[in-house]
Amino acid sequence: MSVLHYDSPLPVYALDWAKTPGTGPFSHLPRSSYRLALGSFTDDFRNRISIVGLPDERAFQDNVNMDDPYGSPHPLAAGDESNFVLLADALHGYPVTKIAWEPASTFREPWKDHSTELLTSTGDALRIWEFSQVEEKPNLYVGRHAGGTTGKLAQKIALSSSKNPNPTTAPLTSFSWNTVSPNLVVTSSIDTTCTVWDLSASTAVTQLIAHDREVYDVAWAPGSVDSFVSVGADGSLRAFDLRSLEHSTILYETPSRSKPITNPTPGRGNGSGNVAASAVGPPGGTASLLRIAFNPLDANFLATFHSDSPDVQILDMRSPGRPVVELKGHRGAITSIGWGSQESATIASAGDDCQLLVWDLSTGYLAPRTSGTHGRSPHPESQMQPTRAVTEPLLAYTAQSEINNIAWSPPIVGGEATRYRDGGGAAHGEWIAYAAGRTVKALKV
Missing domain, CATH: 2.130.10.10 (YVTN repeat-like/Quinoprotein amine dehydrogenase)
Structure with missing residues (x-):
């Protein structure tokens, strides 16, 4: 089983996979497939939300020769080191009860800035965050990562149902x-x-x-x-x-x-x-x-x-x-x-x-229940x-x-990582990420 992991400095509760289209008019947004948004949960107000991603996704794309001696190291062969790297983070304060990237359908909306991505978190308020990322230029310093992505995460707005300017909601x-x-x-x-x-x-x-x-x-x-x-x-x-x-x-x-249920209310x-x-x-x-x-x-x-x-x-x-x-x-x-x-x-x-x-x-577990009636709603x-x-x-x-939370990835094109690791794989695949303490792992299904 292919496994990716990330070691967080804070206990992680909330997590979600990026859903940004990686092709077509949004291909200018790099590394869109293997990114996770994470939200911490501590008893104080030092909680943070973080964006993590892979430094090199080539191993997870089709038609890539992973035996190329001049290529970057395979991301699954990093030993005990984290496979994911931190792209951006921001102070959240209140514990994060849920975090989610915008759905892919948002990129058709006229009110949306298509050069950035939105994500939402809940805690003391509904907070909308804006994430932007750019490709780093390769550097020539020994021991430094030769290129990759970095990003900026900023709060766009906080929505609260309270009309008090200093709400305690x-x-x-x-x-x-x-x-x-x-x-x-x-x-x-x-x-x-x-x-x-x-x-x-x-x-x-x-x-x-x-x-x-x-x-x-x-x-x-x-x-x-x-x-x-x-x-x-x-x-x-x-x-x-x-x-x-x-x-x-x-x-x-x-x-x-x-x-x-003996007397349901009509209508x-x-x-x-x-x-x-x-x-x-x-x-x-x-x-x-x-x-x-x-x-x-x-x-x-x-x-x-x-x-x-x-x-x-x-x-x-x-x-x-x-x-x-x-x-x-x-x-x-x-x-x-x-x-x-x-x-x-x-x-x-x-x-x-x-x-x-x-x-x-x-195998039939989700088949509709039969009622013995024909052409009408059963009692x-x-x-x-x-x-x-x-x-x-x-x-x-x-x-x-103990596992705090899980999140499925959207279908991801490219199965090279699975073929490289265990000889299997398909053109499309899904991953499940889970948060357990300070550890986040993603499993190829």
Whole structure:
């Protein structure tokens, strides 16, 4: 297995792969494939965000002779040294709860400066950062890196829902960048609210009370500019539609709070023509739902997990109320989940057991539930089939310490590094990066 690593001076929690197109009109942005944004998480206000990348990506491109004695050393043959190098960093202060590069669709927007890249972080506010990079000229000094890239990272704006000029606002726990309309970002907060922001105007579009307790994560539905879902400490997963904010739809509740769906409210659909439950139980006394992740290639399916739980729940938006699949392979509490973007049924999970597991759900696990009806929406009770359990992951990797977070790369052209290392590889591939303490590693899948 091909592995790249980076040793950070601070504990890393948040991370994300760059999504900038590396070809076409944006080829002037160098080294766009193997770059990561990292956010630290310490108990003080010395937290930083960093951009790291490879000093030489030629080994990861096709049609490159890695046996050339005059070429640069192979990046995977650096021993115990970090493969990634620091390109830029900046003080963040408050711990970083999430960080993400702009989606590739942003580069079509007229309000976007196409000579730079944007990334967003959350903590005490929603912060927009601007990253610019240039090619360094080769130098002739012995022991110095002969060329490469460097960059500059600067805060562009900080958005807060408080009108106080010196705000003391509730911390933001997460956010999601809309890929259809990339000027929109939705944030979640421990003050029970979700806020939709318009980055092109640097203003809030709307704010709503999303849950009875803290909101821990939020995500736009893939392909939608109006719908998003959120999870929180009240143990519920709720769907919202910006066109109708008078109510939300509860798609899933923790088993201790869920009740039989016997009297769904007419007209409260989930966007696919089926009726979802709308009963709300009392807050408190339930396991929180910590994270949510949509399948980017099939928006019907999303994953979540409970606090202090070793299991992942896979939900079908067309038949809410009960998971269609549960992933049971971890021996400790799960901390992060994420879907791959090449195979529609590949999902990864990581946790306090130091395990990163990759699951293959392509053998019918994500098939729609049959209802026995023809040409009409079934009653929700008719879809309550048993939840299927998957106990054997496709791949397993053990880290040296608890894994805080994971991130999939976008599909990357070039498989030379894998062919050089183990004789395999394909023209396109994905990597999974994970953060464990001060260590960040990227694994070729």
